Amino acid sequence: MNLFSLVLVGLGRNKRRTILTFLSVTVALFLFSALGGVLDTLEDSIKVGSETRLITRNAVSLVLALPPAYRERIAAVPGVEAVSYANWFGALDPNDRNGYFAQFAIDADTYLPIYRDEFEIVESSEPQAPVSLPAGFPPGLEAFMAEQTACVIGRTLMEKKGWKLGQTITLAGTIFPGDWPFTIRAVYRAKQKSFGEESMLFHWEYLNQKGMGGNGAIGWYLMALSEPGIAADVSKRIDATYENSAAPTRTETEKAFQAGFVSMYGNLPFVIRVIGLAVVFAILLVAANTMVMSFRERTTEFGVLKTLGFADATIFGIVLAEAAIITLGGGLAGTLLAKFALESSGFNFGGFLPPMTIYWTTVVLGVGMALLVGAVSGLVPAWQAARLDIVDALRRVD
Amino acid sequence: MAIPLSYNMRNIRQRPISTLTTAIGIALTVAIFIGSLSLASGFQASLIETGDDANVIVLRKGADSEIASGVDRETSNIIRANPAIAVGPSGRPLVSSEMVVVTNRDRLGQPGSSNVLVRGVDPEALELRSSVRIVEGRMFEPGTDEVIVGHRIVPRFADCEIGDRIRFQQRAFTVVGHFEAEGSAFESEIWGDNATLQPALQRGGGFQSITFRLRDRSGFAALEKELEGDPRFALQLHRESAWYADQSGLLATTIRVLGVLITVIMALGAVFGAMNTMYAAVQSRTREIATLLVLGFSPLAVMVSFMAESVLLALLGGVLGCLFALPINGIVTSTTNFASFSEVAFAFRVTPAVLLAGMIFAAGMGVVGGFLPALKAARQPLAGSLRGA
Numbered sequence: 001m002n003l004f005s006l007v008l009v010g011l012g013r014n015k016r017r018t019i020l021t022f023l024s025v026t027v028a029l030f031l032f033s034a035l036g037g038v039l040d041t042l043e044d045s046i047k048v049g050s051e052t053r054l055i056t057r058n059a060v061s062l063v064l065a066l067p068p069a070y071r072e073r074i075a076a077v078p079g080v081e082a083v084s085y086a087n088w089f090g091a092l093d094p095n096d097r098n099g100y101f102a103q104f105a106i107d108a109d110t111y112l113p114i115y116r117d118e119f120e121i122v123e124s125s126e127p128q129a130p131v132s133l134p135a136g137f138p139p140g141l142e143a144f145m146a147e148q149t150a151c152v153i154g155r156t157l158m159e160k161k162g163w164k165l166g167q168t169i170t171l172a173g174t175i176f177p178g179d180w181p182f183t184i185r186a187v188y189r190a191k192q193k194s195f196g197e198e199s200m201l202f203h204w205e206y207l208n209q210k211g212m213g214g215n216g217a218i219g220w221y222l223m224a225l226s227e228p229g230i231a232a233d234v235s236k237r238i239d240a241t242y243e244n245s246a247a248p249t250r251t252e253t254e255k256a257f258q259a260g261f262v263s264m265y266g267n268l269p270f271v272i273r274v275i276g277l278a279v280v281f282a283i284l285l286v287a288a289n290t291m292v293m294s295f296r297e298r299t300t301e302f303g304v305l306k307t308l309g310f311a312d313a314t315i316f317g318i319v320l321a322e323a324a325i326i327t328l329g330g331g332l333a334g335t336l337l338a339k340f341a342l343e344s345s346g347f348n349f350g351g352f353l354p355p356m357t358i359y360w361t362t363v364v365l366g367v368g369m370a371l372l373v374g375a376v377s378g379l380v381p382a383w384q385a386a387r388l389d390i391v392d393a394l395r396r397v398d
Numbered sequence: 399m400a401i402p403l404s405y406n407m408r409n410i411r412q413r414p415i416s417t418l419t420t421a422i423g424i425a426l427t428v429a430i431f432i433g434s435l436s437l438a439s440g441f442q443a444s445l446i447e448t449g450d451d452a453n454v455i456v457l458r459k460g461a462d463s464e465i466a467s468g469v470d471r472e473t474s475n476i477i478r479a480n481p482a483i484a485v486g487p488s489g490r491p492l493v494s495s496e497m498v499v500v501t502n503r504d505r506l507g508q509p510g511s512s513n514v515l516v517r518g519v520d521p522e523a524l525e526l527r528s529s530v531r532i533v534e535g536r537m538f539e540p541g542t543d544e545v546i547v548g549h550r551i552v553p554r555f556a557d558c559e560i561g562d563r564i565r566f567q568q569r570a571f572t573v574v575g576h577f578e579a580e581g582s583a584f585e586s587e588i589w590g591d592n593a594t595l596q597p598a599l600q601r602g603g604g605f606q607s608i609t610f611r612l613r614d615r616s617g618f619a620a621l622e623k624e625l626e627g628d629p630r631f632a633l634q635l636h637r638e639s640a641w642y643a644d645q646s647g648l649l650a651t652t653i654r655v656l657g658v659l660i661t662v663i664m665a666l667g668a669v670f671g672a673m674n675t676m677y678a679a680v681q682s683r684t685r686e687i688a689t690l691l692v693l694g695f696s697p698l699a700v701m702v703s704f705m706a707e708s709v710l711l712a713l714l715g716g717v718l719g720c721l722f723a724l725p726i727n728g729i730v731t732s733t734t735n736f737a738s739f740s741e742v743a744f745a746f747r748v749t750p751a752v753l754l755a756g757m758i759f760a761a762g763m764g765v766v767g768g769f770l771p772a773l774k775a776a777r778q779p780l781a782g783s784l785r786g787a
Binding site: 016017020021023024025027028030031034035058059060061062063064090092172174175177244246247248250259260263264265266267268271275278279281282283285286288289290292293297 | 415416419420422423426427429430433437458460461462463465466468499500501502510511512513516566567568599600632660663664666667668670671673674675677678731732733734739741
């Protein structure tokens with residue numbers, strides 16, 4: 001009989017307790033990983049932002065527009081390969097007023113090619129007349145490009161709303177009042193998870209004519225750069241151009257722009273970290289309590305083992321190993337459950353963030369935490385067991 | 399006949415370490431529970447108290463937030479003349495037509511920027527909002543390039559100290575005062591005169607909302623019918639208090655749902671721990687329990703007694719949890735209110751109701767965790783237990 005089987009016998013001695021402790025560690029580590037996953041997802045949502053794309057918006061306020069005339073001058077800045085523009089629409093689905101989703105009015109000719117590596121069209125209507133798209137344009141958008149009131153919708157949003165391709169949906173405008181009919185002409189899938197699948201894209205010209213009286217106000221300009229290294233210089237140059245104009249600009253990389261949105265969550269990441277630590281500490285107490293109880297009940301047994309000639313260090317090791325196995329098992333179960341169950345469920349915080357991602361580093365950290373909990377909770381009983389005096393142990397009557 | 403509670407009290411004291419570790423496990427869970435509820439109620443309170451029951455806010459029909467609303471000057475002028483509006487001591491009606499713009503401001507002491515609401519108001523705004531008080535400096539002079547700043551954003555954003563200049567496009571405004579508004583969301587805004595802010599922020603002659611005081615509180619329904627039915631404009635009237643409460647609904651509910659979700663999962667872990675402790679308690683007292691049963695206490699009484707012990711243990715955890723959570727009361731934190739797309743600072747509010755909810759939550763954990771062990775105690779096989787097998 002080797003030492004390991006002794007450890008197993010110890011675990012099997014009170015199966016119910018072992019299982020309960022195992023479960024509480026599992027639950028705790030599940031929660032720890034899920035919370036860690038929220039932070040991972042926040043971090044992931046910044047990754048959608050590229051260092052080779054710049055966004056120029058009004059420096060004073062996001063509700064203030066930029067003049068259409070900026071386009072020419074921005075395009076002329078060296079290093080800018082392509083310029084596009086978009087506006088925030090912010091309408092509501094009158095059938096589902098709380099079912100918020102993002103809508104962007106885009107200049108499709110220039111906007112979609114910039115993002116062509118991040119999404120693909122999975123479903124699309126046939127165009128009524130043959131349409132030829134320019135080279136480098138994502139395929140499947142023929143029908144969308146041919147119709148001013150057409151829109152493209154993310155796959156997840158389609159499923160959530162139960163919309164069908166070719167259907168005409170009517171949104172209630174808030175910033176731009178009125179009823180806005182759109183015909184769904186294509187459905188996209190995100191090639192990169194962080195691109196998100198819950199947005200709607202439609203023609204900027206539709207918004208310009210129906211909502212802005214043709215004044216051409218631009219929400220933000222989007223630029224593709226030839227190389228990331230020049231982002232800072234180009235940004236400075238654009239902002240300097242308009243510094244003393246009626247509409248000063250703020251230009252930053254798309255990544256920094258996204259990071260700004262994440263910073264809007266304020267102290268949330270800090271709160272999540274505090275909760276995660278509290279969970280681990282609470283579970284440490286539960287595990288430690290179990291180990292102490294388990295040791296107390298077995299005082300006589302340890303006395304016998306010692307009489308048989310087991311060294312103090314061996315006893316110490318056995319108790320510690322028992323604790324470590326419970327917490328390691330629970331830790332693995334909890335973190336892996338979180339990783340696979342949550343990631344496959346596609347939980348996305350009601351559309352505020354991309355679908356949940358849990359990094360492997362978070363899983364490893366969780367398992368490490370579980371081992372640490374095992375070591376700490378086993379330490380006191382192991383030390384007590386090792387120091388136990390044989391005479392006292394054998395004399396003791398429960 | 400019931401077994402006296404003092405029996406359980408003594409038992410709990412018997413194993414102080416075990417009791418304490420289990421109780422602290424429960425306490426941490428309760429503390430997180432209270433923490434998330436007080437965060438939600440703090441956020442909600444900051445917006446609810448923004449509104450006054452006697453005030454009415456008018457927005458464009460269908461607008462779900464001030465920033466998505468628009469009311470033109472002509473409409474504003476017609477409404478100002480309405481006889482249902484109360485008149486202030488100066489003889490002018492208590493109305494403030496307000497322009498609301500989300501502006502991008504640099505943070506203080508750290509890189510990055512965030513959104514702050516700028517509100518252009520009429521001179522009557524302060525009289526209309528009795529909660530708003532200047533705490534430092536003075537009120538802005540109407541018609542000049544002066545603004546006052548809510549005291550909650552002073553430490554968080556650049557250029558908010560008195561004497562600092564805030565630039566909007568080509569015009570700079572001087573900060574002349576800081577104001578407070580009983581913890582409401584106004585404390586996270588910048589206020590100035592419509593007459594100067596509107597041109598600076600290119601807001602033409604339009605407003606986002608009109609707020610006025612009712613001459614007679616009960617006149618709301620009649621006025622609502624009159625204005626919303628008026629074919630000249632498409633407006634919607636809200637009582638100011640109801641409007642702001644509504645604005646906080648989504649985020650507060652999200653915080654609550656997530657908080658409860660997290661704590662329920664955490665509670666599962668804590669309940670498993672409590673079950674361990676209670677099973678150990680039942681096991682070590684096998685003979686004692688058998689004796690109680692032999693003495694004539696019914697199995698039900700034994701079960702109730704052990705349940706009571708479990709609940710007592712959990713309530714001890716609950717009290718500790720409340721104590722852990724109390725220090726967060728009043729801590730100011732901030733988040734973006736997605737309804738207005740700007741940052742709102744607010745304080746955690748550990749209210750008696752929240753504490754009570756925490757205690758009930760703890761008791762619930764005690765009941766769930768104690769049930770199976772108590773059942774085991776009540777179903778003790780007598781003969782074997784007494785023999786000490």
